Amino acid sequence: MEALIHHFLLYTKGYAVPPGPKGEMGVYVVSDGSERPYRCHIRAPGFAHLGGFDHVSKGHLLADAVAVIGTMDLVFGEVDR
Numbered sequence: 001m002e003a004l005i006h007h008f009l010l011y012t013k014g015y016a017v018p019p020g021p022k023g024e025m026g027v028y029v030v031s032d033g034s035e036r037p038y039r040c041h042i043r044a045p046g047f048a049h050l051g052g053f054d055h056v057s058k059g060h061l062l063a064d065a066v067a068v069i070g071t072m073d074l075v076f077g078e079v080d081r
Contacts, residue, residue, distance in 0.1 A: 020045055022073065044078035 015028045023045030032038040049072050057068045 022046065022075075023048070044075075046074050046076075046078045050074055050079050 015026065017024045017026050019025075025045055026041075026043035028039070028041040028043075029037050030039040053068065053072070056072070057065060060068065
C-alpha cells in the first residue's frame with residue numbers, strides 16, 4: 001500500500017501567479033516524478049506590456065518611442081523569448 005501512495009504523491013502539475021513588482025508573473029510547472037521539472041514555462045509581465053506598445057504609441061513620432069518605452073518601464077531581458 002505504501003508503494004501506491006508514494007507513486008501518486010510524486011506527480012504534480014500546476015499554474016501559480018505570484019505577484020511581481022511590475023505585474024503578475026505566471027509560472028507553469030509540470031513534474032514527471034523526478035527531482036527536476038518535466039516542463040517549466042514562465043510568463044513575465046513585461047511581455048504583456050510590450051503587446052500594448054502599438055496601441056500606446058499610435059500617432060506619435062518615431063523619436064517618441066524611446067520615451068514611451070521608458071514610461072512603460074520594460075525590461076527587455078524578460079521580454080526576449
